[in-house]
Amino acid sequence: MEEFLSGCRRSLPIALGYFPVSFSFGVFVASSGLPLGLATLISITNLTSSGQFAGVSLMLVQASYMETALTLLMINARYFLMSLSLSQKIDQKMSTLERMVISFGITDETFSLASLEQQTLSFPFMAGFILIPIIGWTSGTLAGETLTNLLPASLQSAMGLALYGMFLAIIIPASSKSRAIGEVVVLAAVLSTLMYVFPLFQGLSNGFQLIIATLLAALYGAWRYPVEEKE
Amino acid sequence: MTSYLLTTVLVMAVMTYLPRMLPLTFFKKEIHSRFIRSLLYYVPYAVLSALTFPSILYATGNIASALIGGLAGIYFAYRQKGLVFVACMTVICSFIAQIVIPF
Numbered sequence: 001m002e003e004f005l006s007g008c009r010r011s012l013p014i015a016l017g018y019f020p021v022s023f024s025f026g027v028f029v030a031s032s033g034l035p036l037g038l039a040t041l042i043s044i045t046n047l048t049s050s051g052q053f054a055g056v057s058l059m060l061v062q063a064s065y066m067e068t069a070l071t072l073l074m075i076n077a078r079y080f081l082m083s084l085s086l087s088q089k090i091d092q093k094m095s096t097l098e099r100m101v102i103s104f105g106i107t108d109e110t111f112s113l114a115s116l117e118q119q120t121l122s123f124p125f126m127a128g129f130i131l132i133p134i135i136g137w138t139s140g141t142l143a144g145e146t147l148t149n150l151l152p153a154s155l156q157s158a159m160g161l162a163l164y165g166m167f168l169a170i171i172i173p174a175s176s177k178s179r180a181i182g183e184v185v186v187l188a189a190v191l192s193t194l195m196y197v198f199p200l201f202q203g204l205s206n207g208f209q210l211i212i213a214t215l216l217a218a219l220y221g222a223w224r225y226p227v228e229e230k231e
Numbered sequence: 232m233t234s235y236l237l238t239t240v241l242v243m244a245v246m247t248y249l250p251r252m253l254p255l256t257f258f259k260k261e262i263h264s265r266f267i268r269s270l271l272y273y274v275p276y277a278v279l280s281a282l283t284f285p286s287i288l289y290a291t292g293n294i295a296s297a298l299i300g301g302l303a304g305i306y307f308a309y310r311q312k313g314l315v316f317v318a319c320m321t322v323i324c325s326f327i328a329q330i331v332i333p334f
Contacts, residue, residue, distance in 0.1 A: 013314040045244040055243040072246035084254035085271045103252040115275040157291040158326035164287040165304040165321030167279040172308035188277040189284035213281040221273035
C-alpha cells in the first residue's frame with residue numbers, strides 16, 4: 001500500500017501536466033461534431049496524445065480500419081522501445097498479468113519518470129504510478145468536451161506549456177550534473193529540431209521523428225560515454 | 232456511423248496497447264551487453280529533450296509567449312526548483328506574456 005501511494009505521489013506532476021493537453025483534445029473532438037462522450041472513451045482506452053489526435057483526424061475523413069491501424073502503429077512504435085527498456089527496470093518477479101496491466105500506462109512521460117526512479121519498479125508502485133496520469137488524462141478530456149469554454153483561451157494555451165516545463169525540470173539539472181547526459185540532451189534537441197525544419201523529414205510521423213532523434217542521441221551517448229559495468 | 236466510430240476507437244486502442252505491452256510482458260531476460268545498457272540509460276533523457284524541442288515553441292500558438300515561458304522554465308530548472316514549481320512558472324510567465332505583450 002505504501003509503495004502504491006508513493007507511486008501515486010511520484011506521478012502527480014504528470015497528471016497535472018496532462019490535464020490541459022487532454023482538455024484541448026476534448027475541445028478538439030467536441031468541436032469537430034463527433035458525438036459527446038467519444039473523446040472520453042478514446043482517452044480512457046488509448047491514453048496517448050499524438051495517436052489520439054491522428055486517429056480522430058482519420059475518423060473525420062472516414063479512413064479505412066487498415067489505414068488507421070497502420071498510422072497508429074507507426075506513431076506508437078516508440079512505445080516498443082520504451083517498453084523494452086522498462087522490462088529491464090521492473091521487478092523481475094512480476095507476473096505476466098501484472099506486466100500486462102502496467103504496460104497499459106506506458107507513455108512518453110510515465111516511461112521517462114519511471115526510468116529515472118532509483119529503485120527497481122514493483123507492481124504496487126507502478127499501479128499507483130500509472131493510475132493518477134490515467135485519471136488526469138481522462139478527466140481532462142471529459143472536462144474539455146463538456147465545458148469547451150470553461151477556461152479563457154489565453155490561459156488554456158499557456159497551460160499547454162506545463163508538460164514541457166516539467167521536462168525541462170528533469171533534463172536541465174541532469175545535464176548540468178553530467179556532461180554525458182548534457183551532450184545527449186543537446187544532440188536530441190538538435191536532431192529533433194532539424195527534422196522539424198527540413199522538408200525531407202516531413203513525411204515521417206511525429207512518432208517516428210521522435211524515435212530517430214532519441215535513438216541517434218542515445219547511441220551517441222552509449223558509444224561516447226558507456227555506463228559503468230555492474231558488478 | 233456509430234459502429235464505424237466505435238470500431239475505429241477499438242483499432243486505435245489495440246494499435247496503441249500492443250507496442251506497449253509486448254516487450255514488457257514477454258521479454259523477461261536481463262540484458263548484459265554494456266552497450267545496450269548504456270543505450271537504455273540515455274533513452275529517457277533523449278526522449279524528453281526531443282519531445283521538448285522544438286515543440287515547446289509551438290505549444291501556445293504564439294512563439295513569443297512560448298519563448299518567454301520556456302526561458303523561465305529553463306531558468307527555474309537550472310536553479311533546481313522541482314517539477315511542479317518549474318511547470319507552474321512556465322505557465323504563469325507565458326500567461327503574463329500573453330496579457331502584457333500586444334499582438
